[in-house]
Amino acid sequence: xxxxxxxxxxxxxxxxxxxxxxxxxxxxxxxxxxxxxxxxxxxxxxxxxxxxxxxxxxxxxxxxx
Numbered sequence: 001x002x003x004x005x006x007x008x009x010x011x012x013x014x015x016x017x018x019x020x021x022x023x024x025x026x027x028x029x030x031x032x033x034x035x036x037x038x039x040x041x042x043x044x045x046x047x048x049x050x051x052x053x054x055x056x057x058x059x060x061x062x063x064x065x
Contacts, residue, residue, distance in 0.1 A: 002041050002056075012049035018042045034063040 006014045020041035027034050039058040045051050 002043065004043065013047055014050040015046040016043035016050060016054060017046055018044050034061055036061055 002016075002018060002020045004016045018041055020039055022037070022039045025036045025038075027036065037058075037060040039056070041056045043054045043056060045053065
């Protein structure tokens with residue numbers, strides 16, 4: 001579960017909460033270095049200032065040194 005909150009004194013607070021699915025994929029079987037990490041989540045708005053729903057996708061490539 002992920003939560004994002006934004007509190008700014010000049011605007012109403014925005015808060016989002018929802019489930020996340022994460023995966024890691026090693027590139028070693030392909031003869032390459034590193035890993036690929038992916039996250040997908042659907043975040044529901046918790047306040048009137050927040051949109052009703054947001055889809056978030058994060059893709060990351062990492063190499064250990």
